[in-house]
Amino acid sequence: MNHLSLRRYLYVFPIMALLLSLAHPSGALGALPTQRPEAGMLEVTVQVDGLSCPFCAYGLEKKLKKVENVADLSIQVDQGRAVLTPEVGTSLDLEELEKAVRDGGFTPHGITLIARGRLTEFNGVPALELPNDTVLLLSDNAETSALLESGSGAVVRVEGQATLESKDGHTGHPYTLSISAFEID
Amino acid sequence: MSLSVPRRGRAARSRVTSRLITAGAILVALLAAWPETAHAQGPPINTQNAFVTALSGGAFRTFFLTFDRSGLRLDGEKVTDPLSREVHVRGQMFVLPYELVSNRLVVMGVVPYLDKSLEMGPADNRQELSVNGFGDLALAAKLGIYQLDRPNRTTRVALFGRLKLPTGDDDAPGPEGQLLPKSLQLGTGSVDYSAGVILTHSVGPVGLSGDLIYDINTVDDGFAFGDVLHYDIALGYRILPRVYRMYPAKQINLYLEANGTWSQRSTLEGTSLIDSGGNVLRLSPGVQFIPLANLLVEVTYQVPVWQGLNGAQLEFDPTFKVGLRWLIF
Numbered sequence A: 001m002n003h004l005s006l007r008r009y010l011y012v013f014p015i016m017a018l019l020l021s022l023a024h025p026s027g028a029l030g031a032l033p034t035q036r037p038e039a040g041m042l043e044v045t046v047q048v049d050g051l052s053c054p055f056c057a058y059g060l061e062k063k064l065k066k067v068e069n070v071a072d073l074s075i076q077v078d079q080g081r082a083v084l085t086p087e088v089g090t091s092l093d094l095e096e097l098e099k100a101v102r103d104g105g106f107t108p109h110g111i112t113l114i115a116r117g118r119l120t121e122f123n124g125v126p127a128l129e130l131p132n133d134t135v136l137l138l139s140d141n142a143e144t145s146a147l148l149e150s151g152s153g154a155v156v157r158v159e160g161q162a163t164l165e166s167k168d169g170h171t172g173h174p175y176t177l178s179i180s181a182f183e184i185d
Numbered sequence B: 001m002s003l004s005v006p007r008r009g010r011a012a013r014s015r016v017t018s019r020l021i022t023a024g025a026i027l028v029a030l031l032a033a034w035p036e037t038a039h040a041q042g043p044p045i046n047t048q049n050a051f052v053t054a055l056s057g058g059a060f061r062t063f064f065l066t067f068d069r070s071g072l073r074l075d076g077e078k079v080t081d082p083l084s085r086e087v088h089v090r091g092q093m094f095v096l097p098y099e100l101v102s103n104r105l106v107v108m109g110v111v112p113y114l115d116k117s118l119e120m121g122p123a124d125n126r127q128e129l130s131v132n133g134f135g136d137l138a139l140a141a142k143l144g145i146y147q148l149d150r151p152n153r154t155t156r157v158a159l160f161g162r163l164k165l166p167t168g169d170d171d172a173p174g175p176e177g178q179l180l181p182k183s184l185q186l187g188t189g190s191v192d193y194s195a196g197v198i199l200t201h202s203v204g205p206v207g208l209s210g211d212l213i214y215d216i217n218t219v220d221d222g223f224a225f226g227d228v229l230h231y232d233i234a235l236g237y238r239i240l241p242r243v244y245r246m247y248p249a250k251q252i253n254l255y256l257e258a259n260g261t262w263s264q265r266s267t268l269e270g271t272s273l274i275d276s277g278g279n280v281l282r283l284s285p286g287v288q289f290i291p292l293a294n295l296l297v298e299v300t301y302q303v304p305v306w307q308g309l310n311g312a313q314l315e316f317d318p319t320f321k322v323g324l325r326w327l328i329f
Helices: A003-023 A054-065 A094-103 A142-148 B004-033
Strands: A040-049 A070-076 A081-086 A107-122 A125-130 A134-138 A155-163 A176-184 B060-074 B077-079 B086-101 B105-120 B127-134 B137-150 B153-165 B192-203 B206-216 B228-240 B251-263 B278-292 B295-309 B312-316 B319-326
Touching (some): A040 A094, A054 A070, A054 A094, A107 A134, A107 B137, A142 A155, B251 B295, B278 B312
Antiparallel strands (some): A040 A107, A070 A081, A125 A134, B060 B077, B060 B086, B105 B127, B105 B137, B137 B153, B153 B192, B278 B295
């Protein structure tokens, strides 16, 4: 390599680095192009009671994998839970998920999830709008109040426990999400 | 009656007690050797379990077994058999369950392939009668009626029913054209029924299953095997992995089962046969290995520890069983 070409590289390299850092707000040199994260459920965890026979978990695995939009599944026997990763940009039907656990031979004991969605209202109640026509009502707690200050329409990442409220013995959509942590995008 | 007879009886009882105490001590030692965090087992080998999914719900189970009888007992005491009779049965059982209603009802078909033989006579002129082929087909069902799940523990109860059809050959002739004894035939010739209840309780490192199943045997050609009550209890413990974290993982379970059968006397033209029926209790240590999520191999050795046989009958020898369960659906 002669002096001319070396000098050329010394100029070109910083200019390229400058252009890249301007193009990507993260400013990290060499960072991969990033897209805005899609809305949807990111991770869903079901507590599974009665999971004392791992050989019997085969049926549970079969049933859970049949739930629509499930991309990945891990069953943590010592923790008594199944952790599901939905397809990117989708939501799982939580009622279908609980039914799958029951059909698999066990008892669902609670669902926690991490999801990214848009704040909205459902019949006058604060809610989180997710893909696949999924709406989660937001329970009235301090985290929800803090989250609602960001205003309707904001895209947020939330973590919390989803429960199906029962009224006079009847259940109905949608699930209620009790938020334990959140981030505003 | 010689005084030596009750002494032999006491000695036999003492040996049985000694075996039970030894087996119990080994099991207690095993249970104490592993921490509370280790939990979960598989299905017992000889005892029914109350799960109505997965392992029983869409699977193929087969096992090879040996079943032998030799040595004559008269009213519970060993006596010399002038015919030196020995019964040998080698069987390959095929079980095909299907989960008809999710976590509620499992139906299954069971058919054995049997090789039965009876040897008798002096050593220099031993005679053998033998048959082989498929035995009677049984259709069975298991209905879950109770389930209480808690974190890492479960209690389940199921009802069991069985219909045995006379599909096996029941009129195989001997060398001189006469029919072979009923007990040597591949099938009973009768339609028989069973009903029972199964309990499974699994908590911490221990899994416990028990069943009570009653067989109602009907008459064929004037003969009926006596009704049978099966009473079984199984204690299971997983030894590997010590803590089961992520499913699936290779797994080894130890079992100690007590498997009993109480049989009524058989009848011929309505008359009870004196030399039939009785109570047999077997102690069955066993091991299960689960190398894959959908495959289980198991082996057990059943030792008769109590034989209260009516009249004059051949003793039951230890039984060996090895098999696999494959969750294929």
